[in-house]
Amino acid sequence: xxxxxSAEWLKLRHSRIGLIIAVLPILxxxxxxxxxYFNQDALQNxxxxxxxxxxxxxxxxxxxxxxxxxxxYIGRLEHLNRNWNIVMTSPVSIASVFxxxxxxxxxxxxFAQVLFIGLYWVAGTLFSLPGPFPIETIGWMIRGWYACMSxxxxxxxxxxxxxxxxxxxxISLCAVFIGLGMYIAKxxxxxxxxxxxxxxxxxxxxxxTDMQNILFWIINLAFIIIFASMTIRRLKNKDIVSS
Amino acid sequence: MIKLLGLEYYKIRxxxxxxxxxxxxxVEMLWAFMSISRSIASNPDHAVWESVFFSISSMNGxxxxxxxxxxxxxxxxxxxxxxxxxxxxxxNVGRGRLYAAKYICTNSLILYGIGVQALFIMVIGLTKxxxxxxxxxxxxRFIGGTLLTTLAVAALQQWISFAIKNQAFALGLGMLGGFIxxxxxxxxxxxxxxFIWSYYLDLSPVTYRYAESASVYIVQPESVGIVLGSLxxxxxxxxxxxxxxxxxEI
Numbered sequence: 001x002x003x004x005x006s007a008e009w010l011k012l013r014h015s016r017i018g019l020i021i022a023v024l025p026i027l028x029x030x031x032x033x034x035x036x037y038f039n040q041d042a043l044q045n046x047x048x049x050x051x052x053x054x055x056x057x058x059x060x061x062x063x064x065x066x067x068x069x070x071x072x073y074i075g076r077l078e079h080l081n082r083n084w085n086i087v088m089t090s091p092v093s094i095a096s097v098f099x100x101x102x103x104x105x106x107x108x109x110x111f112a113q114v115l116f117i118g119l120y121w122v123a124g125t126l127f128s129l130p131g132p133f134p135i136e137t138i139g140w141m142i143r144g145w146y147a148c149m150s151x152x153x154x155x156x157x158x159x160x161x162x163x164x165x166x167x168x169x170x171i172s173l174c175a176v177f178i179g180l181g182m183y184i185a186k187x188x189x190x191x192x193x194x195x196x197x198x199x200x201x202x203x204x205x206x207x208x209t210d211m212q213n214i215l216f217w218i219i220n221l222a223f224i225i226i227f228a229s230m231t232i233r234r235l236k237n238k239d240i241v242s243s
Numbered sequence: 244m245i246k247l248l249g250l251e252y253y254k255i256r257x258x259x260x261x262x263x264x265x266x267x268x269x270v271e272m273l274w275a276f277m278s279i280s281r282s283i284a285s286n287p288d289h290a291v292w293e294s295v296f297f298s299i300s301s302m303n304g305x306x307x308x309x310x311x312x313x314x315x316x317x318x319x320x321x322x323x324x325x326x327x328x329x330x331x332x333x334x335n336v337g338r339g340r341l342y343a344a345k346y347i348c349t350n351s352l353i354l355y356g357i358g359v360q361a362l363f364i365m366v367i368g369l370t371k372x373x374x375x376x377x378x379x380x381x382x383x384r385f386i387g388g389t390l391l392t393t394l395a396v397a398a399l400q401q402w403i404s405f406a407i408k409n410q411a412f413a414l415g416l417g418m419l420g421g422f423i424x425x426x427x428x429x430x431x432x433x434x435x436x437x438f439i440w441s442y443y444l445d446l447s448p449v450t451y452r453y454a455e456s457a458s459v460y461i462v463q464p465e466s467v468g469i470v471l472g473s474l475x476x477x478x479x480x481x482x483x484x485x486x487x488x489x490x491x492e493i
Binding site: 015016017020023024027028031034035038057061062065066069070072073076079080163164165166167169170173174177178180181 | 258263266267270271273274277305306309310312313314316317320324409410411412414415418419421422425426429430
């Protein structure tokens, strides 16, 4: 497993994927800060108001698309140059190939999240916001990342199945809107893309009840297990298409 | 040229790009329908044709850059994947003409998408029973404005999709474009006009004026400067892209 993960890291060398991952949090934060700066009269809740501005577009729309881009990239490497044939005949189990890719995308997204929260702290300090840095935002970041892991399992499954780079990203865009609709309809706990919204407390900063919190962690775990096992099963039982 | 264009359509005949676009547009229109319904429920004065034009134009700021990026990437990436760009370049057809054929093919698909949007606008208006007949002048301005902006966005995307094999950059650019298009309304006009993705809102026939007493939809006068800006960006992205890709080593 460790060797599978290091092989995945090796494949990402010189890909400059880090550049794409870094740009989005930076841009989200800059636009969110500009909006906060121009509307400070209406946004009176200090650190929390700044969070609503910077996390809204990032958490709801662009983080899921960023995940799908990472998954498509990591899947594309296998679709090119008949690499599937090499992967499938190597002495490594299918499960460890999938899990290594899932972990690597998870680490990339964790990097984006840490960068985002770091920039949020810098922005809040530069704005001289009253009160200490709200520790719960770190919890929201971790919860958001955990929700990202279930989206990653789903998107990775799609990207390993669909040879096109762009189609899974398009599907992710549609899913973002379905997720938003389900969140508004108070069914957010039953869809991975809405779970990200809940996890990052983007639209409502009210704390989750104990029950909601437990459900959040359990349902996400269930999604991860379901999507991962479906993909591994499919890779084991169906012929891969390689050209 | 017609032959080259025919070949482009032939290559994508089983790629189901049209169906994929319809899927995007259905999600966008469902979202627009929900948003208009909520807006009318809170303020019955919003039950006008202008509301649907504004709502879809503002959503296009997010959807169209990503949709254009996806369509262009699929059409260009097939040449990278099969190493067929080298084969095509070895034929007695100039790379510039191949580039033009792909550009026309992409934009014809996007025009089809915009046509579907226009159809949805009519359906939403008729379903909601808006007063008066369909304002055809607004509809034509909507189609023209969206197409004009998309021509520039597609030219930029085609350049990036061809020049950089790793499609993550092209899709990343599409995502950033969607981000800027979506938040365009927050920028001052001078900054907004520098970004092509914000033109979906600037070339929209309708705008929304926020006021403390009552916010209203108003018909936006046509701006020759914005139209010219869009055309200049289209020509710039297309010719620079064509020049770069035609001279790039494969």
